[in-house]
Amino acid sequence: MEYILEVKNLTKEFPGVKALDNVSINVKPGEILALCGENGAGKSTLIKVLSGIYPHGNYNGEVYYKGKLVKNNNVKDAEALGISTIFQELELIKDLSVRENLFLGDLPTRLGFVKWDEVMAKSVESVREIGLDVDLEKNVRELSVAQQQMIEIAKALTKNAEVLILDEPTSALTTNEIGRLFELINQLKAQGIACIYISHKLDEVFELADRVTVIRDGKHIETKDIKDTNRNELISMMVGRKLTNLFPEQHLEKKEVALEVKNYSVLDANGKKLVDDVSFNVHRGEVVGFFGVVGAGRTELMSALFGAHKWGKSGKVLLDGKELKINNTQDAIKNGVAYVSEDRKAHGLVLGMSVGHNITLSSLRKMGKVLLNNTKEITESQEYMEKMAVKAPSLETIASSLSGGNQQKVVLAKWMLTNPKILILDEPTRGIDVAVKYEIYNIINRFAEQGIVVILVSSELEEILGVSTRTIVMREGKIVGEFDKGTATQEFVAKYATGNE
Template sequence: MHLLEVRSLTKVFPGVVAVDNVDLDIAPGEIVALLGQNGAGKSTLIQVLSGLYPFGTYSGDIIFAGAPLRCRSVADAEAAGVAFLAQEVNVAPDLTVAEGLFLNNEPSRFGLVDAQFRMARAKLALKNFGVDIDPALPLGDLDLATQQLVLIVRALSKNARLLILDEPTAALTDRETVRLFERMRALSARGVAIIFVSHRLAEVFEISNRIVIMRDGRISGAFRTSETSRDAVVDQMIGATPTHRHANRKPRTGGTALEAHDLSVFDASGREVANRLALAIGRGEILGLFGLLGSGVNEATMALFGAWRGAVSGSISIDGVPAKIASPVDAVGHGVGLIAQDRRDGLSGEHSIYDNAILANLDELSRYGFVDAVKARRKVMDLFDRLKIKAGDVDMTVGTLSGGNQQKVQVVRWLAAGAKILLLIDPTRGVDVGARAEIKRIWTELADAGCAILLVSSDAEEIVEICDRAVVLCNGRIAGTIDGADLSETRLLKLAAGV
C-alpha cells in the first residue's frame, strides 16, 4: 500500500515544462532521496506536493492516504499531514523560538493561545532533538545554522505522515546532521514517509531506502539504495549525452590576473565554509568554480570581491602584487567586477540602463564633481550596441528588461568601469536558452580580449561548455582541478559529490 501516489503530474511555467508527466509512489515509512542536477524539476515537484503551487496551477493527480490531495496552500498541506522544510532559511526574526516552532499551530485554551503550554512543548521538542537553546530567545538573535535547526525541529515535531526536506543539512555541522538522521529514522520507524532532497551522495546512501532521479522534468531512474552505486547514480543524473567542451576555444595566456592563497571563509557563527583555497586565474582565461549546495563556492567568490560579511583569512594578489580587498570598493579599485547570483543584488530595477551602467565608474566619468553626461552616454551607448541589448534606448528602465538583458546591463557596468577581472555567480540563472547562448558568447569574447573570468556555476553543463578548466569544491575544500579536454559533467559531479 502506498501513502503517496502521483499520477501524470505536469507543471508548466511560461516557456518551460518544469515537471513533465511524473508518476511517483512512496510507501509509509520509506525514505526516498530525490536527486537531479540544477533545473531537473525536483524543487518544483516538491513545491507542488507541499502546497506552494496550489491545486489548479498544475495537471495530474495526487493521492495521499487514499484520498485526493488538492491543497490551496502550505497550511492546507500541513493540515492534511504533509510537512515541508524549504531550502532557504526563512524565519520571522521578531518571534521567539517557541512562537516560531508553533506558528499557525498554537496550542490554545478557552479560545486563547496557551503561552505556558507552548513554552513547555517547545522545550520538549528542542530537547528531543538535542538543541540546547532558550525557547524564549528571538529567532533573529540566532545564527543561520541554529535557525535552520529550529526550522527542522518545527518540521519534525508536526504530526505529519509525509515529511519533505529540501537540502536540510546545507547549514548543519556533521554532529547536527547525525542528530537529524537519528530523528528521520525514528519517524520512519513510526510509518512517516520522507522525501529527502540532497546533493550530498554520502548522505543519500546513508539515510535513504530508495533513490529517485529526475532529469529534464521527468523521472529518469529509480534504485533501491542498497542495490546501486554512486557511479551509477551520477551516470543516471547526467544521461547518455553529456556535454563536451568546445574544441575551438584556445585560451589566451597573459600571466596571472588574480591569485588567492590559503583563502578561508567563515559564516556568522564562525563555522568554516571554505578551507585554505588556492585559486589562480590567468589573463584571457575562463576558470570554472564548481560545487554543489553547501560547497562554499559562492562564499569564496564573495570573499574575493570583499563582499562577504563573515570572517575571511588568506591573501589575494592582483597581477602578482599583494592586494587588500576588504570591501567591494577595494575590489573595484583593483579592476575586479562581480555579477551576483541574484540580479536584484546588482541592479536597481527602478533606474535606467544608463544610470545602472555608470554606477561603478562615476569618478572617471565625472569632471569637477559632476558626471560628464556626453562622455558617459557615449561610452554606455557604445557598449549597449556592442552587447546587443534588446531595449529601445539606454534610458529604458532596467526592471522592464528580460532576465538575459538585465545580465547584459551588469556586464556593461563593469566594462564601462574598465574591469579586467570578472567574477560571475550563476550568471545565466533564470534566463532563457537564447539569452544564455548570447551571454556565453560575451564571456568568450571578453576572455579573448584579455579579461580574466571566474565562472561560478551549479550547472555542470555550463562549466563544461564554456570554461578552459575548472576547480571543484566539496564541503569547502578543493576536491580537484580538471583541465581542458578532460572537462566533463561526469568528472565534475563525481568530484563535487565526493565519489
C-alpha cells in the same frame, strides 16, 4: 494501505515551461524515497504540489493521501493532513526570534491567547531534539545558514508530520549536522513516517534512501530500489548521457605570487577574533581551496577581504606587491575583487529582478552604467547564460521563478562578468547538479589559467581536493595546515579541520 502518498499523472505548466509532464510517484509509510534530477528537472515543483503551494486545480493529475483524493488549498491544508515540507529556499523571517519562527503561523492558543508556556516547552524540546545549540531569543538574522536550516527542520517536527518532505535540506549543513539529521530521519522512519528526500549529493541518496525516482525535463525516467542501482547509472539517468569524470583535467602552471595576505585578523562586535592572524599567498595559475568546519572563520575571512565585514579588521592585503585598501564592498569591486557568497538570498540575487539584470548587476560600471536594453549587456549575459546552462525561458525571466540551482548559476554568472582580478567563490556549487558542477570547475580552471587569483571555499572535501591545486585548512580562526593537490586524503584533511590529527 500500501502507499501513504500517491501522485498520478501530474502535469504542471508555467508560461514557456512544462515543469512536470505526466509524472507518477508514490511512497510507503516508513519508506525514504529519494527524488533526483538535474537543475530545473521539476523536483521542487512536484514538492510544491504535494505541499499545497500549488493548490488543487492549479495542476493536472491527482494526488492521493491514504487512498483519498487530496484537494489542498494551501500549505496549512497539507500540514493538517500530515504532510510537512522543508523547502529549498529558507522560509524564515529574519527579524523574528528563533522561537517565534518555530511557531510561525500556528502558535498554540487557549481562548484566543497564545499559550507561551507551551510554546516555550515545545521549542526547547524540538531544538534539543535536533541537537541545535542556539539562543532561542536571538533574531534569525544573526544565525548562520546552517543554523537557520536546522530551525526549519525543528519547525516541521513540531507539526507531527506523517510524510516529511525535504528539498535539499543539507546544502548548508556541516558533516556533523548532516549526521545528526540523518539519525533523525532514520528515527522518524522507524516510527513509520514516510520521507521524500531531494538531494544533489548522491552519497546521501545511497546512504538514506530505500528507493529513488529520477526525473529529467519534467518527465519520470525511472524508479528503482536503491540496492538495484549505482552512482554511475543514477548520474546517466539524470543527465541522459554517460558522465565518466566528475572533475575536468587541469593544465595549470604555478607562477609568481599574486595575492599576499599578511597577519590578517577579523573581529566580531565584542572584539573577539573570528580570524586570528592568518597569512597566506596565492600564486598565478593556482586554485587555492579553503577547508574547515563551520566556525573555522573561512567565510569571515573571505567576506572581510571583500570589505563586507561589520566590525574591525587588521593586517595587509597586497596584489602584485601593491597594497589594496578595501574598507567596503565598493572598494572591493573597484579593485577587481569578486565574491560569490554562500547565502545567495542575502547577498547574491535580487529575486524580483530579471535574470539579465541580475547577471549585469555588478558590472554596470564596466558597462558604462547603462541599465536597460543595452546590447552589450544582453550579449554578455546571454553568453554566460549559455556557458552556465542557466535554464530559463529568457533573460527577461524573473529570477524568483528559476529553480534553486539555476538561481545559483545566475549569481556565478554575475560575478564572472565583472572581469575580476581576484575571484572568491564561497560554496559555489551548492545545490548544483553534477553536469553543471563539471562546467563550473572548468570555468574555475579557465580563470586560473588566465592568471586570475581564484580562491574556493567549500565544505565538500571531495570538491575541494578535486578542484584546488592547494588546500588550506582553517580551524578556530587560524590556518592549521596546507596540502598540495594529491598529497592528502579526505580523511587526513578532515582530521586536520576538526583538530584530531
